Each structure stands twice: as C-alpha cells, then as structure tokens.
Amino acid sequence: MFIDTHTHIYLQDFEEDRLQIIDECLNNKINKLLLPNIDSSTIKDVVKLSKDYIGVCFPMVGLHPCSVKNDYENQLAMLKPYLEKCNPVAIGEIGMDLYWDSSTLEIQKEAFIQQIKWAEEYNLPIVIHARESYNEIFQILDQVNSANLKGVFHCFSSDLKDAERILEYGGFKLGIGGVVTFKNSGLDKVIKEISIENIVLETDAPYLTPTPHRGKRNKSSYLTLIADKLSDIYEISIDEIGKITSNNAAKIFDI
Numbered sequence: 001m002f003i004d005t006h007t008h009i010y011l012q013d014f015e016e017d018r019l020q021i022i023d024e025c026l027n028n029k030i031n032k033l034l035l036p037n038i039d040s041s042t043i044k045d046v047v048k049l050s051k052d053y054i055g056v057c058f059p060m061v062g063l064h065p066c067s068v069k070n071d072y073e074n075q076l077a078m079l080k081p082y083l084e085k086c087n088p089v090a091i092g093e094i095g096m097d098l099y100w101d102s103s104t105l106e107i108q109k110e111a112f113i114q115q116i117k118w119a120e121e122y123n124l125p126i127v128i129h130a131r132e133s134y135n136e137i138f139q140i141l142d143q144v145n146s147a148n149l150k151g152v153f154h155c156f157s158s159d160l161k162d163a164e165r166i167l168e169y170g171g172f173k174l175g176i177g178g179v180v181t182f183k184n185s186g187l188d189k190v191i192k193e194i195s196i197e198n199i200v201l202e203t204d205a206p207y208l209t210p211t212p213h214r215g216k217r218n219k220s221s222y223l224t225l226i227a228d229k230l231s232d233i234y235e236i237s238i239d240e241i242g243k244i245t246s247n248n249a250a251k252i253f254d255i
C-alpha cells in the first residue's frame, strides 16, 4: 500500500472529480491521504473530507507560511480550537517561505514558533514547508527543544548537506514528491545517498505534478509515478517502496 502524506484534494481544484480521484487512489492501493491545511478559509473543507472518508482522509491543522499576514494572530486563534475538534494527525503545513514574500519574515517566524508550541502541547508531528528558508528554519529548530519534535520536511528538494542536517535532528523524515521525477532536478542523486527509512511519499496535489504530466493539475493517484521513480533509484520493487514508506509515515503520524 501507499500513503500520500501531503495532498490538498479538499481544494476547489477538485470540485468536479474529487470522489473519482479518491476511487482511483483506492484502486491503486493508495489507501491513505493526509490533508495539510492552508488557513482559516480551508479548514472546514479539510475537516469535512476527513469526516466523509474516515480511515482514508486525515486532517492536519496549521497556518501555511504564505498565509501569514498582519492578521496572523487572528488566523491562529481561529485555527487552534480545531486541535480539539478534529483530532488532527499533525500540525501542518507550517514553516517559512521567503520565495513568495520575504517582507513577512519576522511574522512568519512568530507564527512558526507558536505552532511548534502547539505540536509540543498536543504531542503532534509537524509538517514543514521550507522554501528558500532552510537556514532560518534550522535556526528556529535549534532554538526550540527539537529533541522532542518529529515530523516531515515536506517537498524536500535541497542538497545532501541539508538532508543530512535534517536527519541529525532525529525525528524528521523527508517528504519526496514530483520534483524527483523532473529531469535535471538532481534530487535522485541526493536521495540515493539517504536511506529509504527516512523517506515518505507525497504529491502536494494540485501542485508539483510529476513527469510525464508536468504542466497539468496534479492528483494523488499520480503518487505511483513517484514510487516508480524511487523504485528505479533504490533498485527495489515498487511494492517494497510502498511498504517501507507507508511504514515510515504510519510511525510519524500514528495512523
């Protein structure tokens, strides 16, 4: 079996064919879909889908770094009650994105730290979005008591040095998605040096569509394309890739 540890299938992009895609997933042994939240405008849809598909769709609660604006304290206050209401499997997605907007650096830090505290309070893993911000995130993880933290660096696409630094924390896995299928991404060479015990699979649908569907909308059923690429990289069967990465995900998210 396979687990898509990061899919935004609750978004409007899937209004027309969401149920069909979930069927496609189940028919391809993609049995579990983890739903990272974005902000207060999406949380109800995350929760609803998780209730409609108990045991298949699992909610996360968090404020995405690109949604951290001046009203972020309000956003956090609106989201926090869901930690009790919907039994999330993780705090996510959270982190820092200095690619889209670096003017919010300071408040992104604040929001990230506050949500790490939620993770500690509720004993939950964190799903980290890091874009042009690895050093800033490492600084924060070094400040907080990261020994007790666990989670996933979602859409990992940096170099071996960053990968090794992440794994040194002890509780983190690398979320690998469509980027690994891109020609010239170089990510295949990086993860070949990393044990598969440190990897979980994800699509980040509707974004980051794997080859050969690049340029089109991504969907969770394409997870098998990513697993197939990993099967080439690690030279083990796709079933084995599914088994090991699902086991890794099950341990992190307690599912």
Ligand SMILES: [Zn+2]
Residues within 6 Å of the ligand: 006, 008, 036, 093, 204
């Ligand atoms: Zn995402």
